[in-house]
Amino acid sequence: MTDTTSPALRTALAYYQAWTGHDLDRAMSYIADDIVCDAPAGRLQGAAAYRGFMGPFVQILRAAKLIAAFGDDRLAVIIYDTETVPVPSAPGAECLTVADGKIIYSRFVFDRAPFDAARKAPA
């Protein structure tokens, strides 16, 4: 499952360990300056936009559990469940394209519905 002979997966797992460990600076060290990320709300372009997307999520993150991780020379996939302050189980999947140890493209899949519902719920 965690085939670390894949260079892309090594980078993906280092990135995953960093952000799930609440170390956003370290996570961003694996993100290319010109990353393109297709996230549920639309396309993010550049490391600053990506940090603006991940930062708030890392702040509400309580725990994460890796479900699966695979990779080859340039592509890695990680699927995990997260426990967050508003949503007890929020699984996500990331398909990451890696070049020279940096993530240059990300397809990010998660369900926004429970986060939208939590925002609308009475406090």
Place this chain on the structure above:
Amino acid sequence: MTDTTSPALRTALAYYQAWTGHDLDRAMSYIADDIVCDAPAGRLQGAAAYRGFMGPFVQILRAAKLIAAFGDDRLAVIIYDTETVPVPSAPGAECLTVADGKIIYSRFVFDRAPFDAARKAPA
């Protein structure tokens, strides 16, 4: 990317080709009778419940494109984008546990938000 030496991935890709080809019966032939699927709306138990989940989706499916596919002996991951009647781009990720050529467990990740929004939009 499509490492067909993985028996789990062979099953996952056959299942994926079937449902993206609108052949729900053939897709269901890869689903174990007692499948458990953790989907965004909650846990589905059994092939009938799974068919009730996939059937309506296959009906609104216009096209699908595989983004990544990996697997090992028992686990496969597929990530794809779909074009559907209400939502032009609806990516999904499935992490599938396979035994004896049948999918026995599925963790299914996609964003319900655009489907919810399309349902609420004026006709």
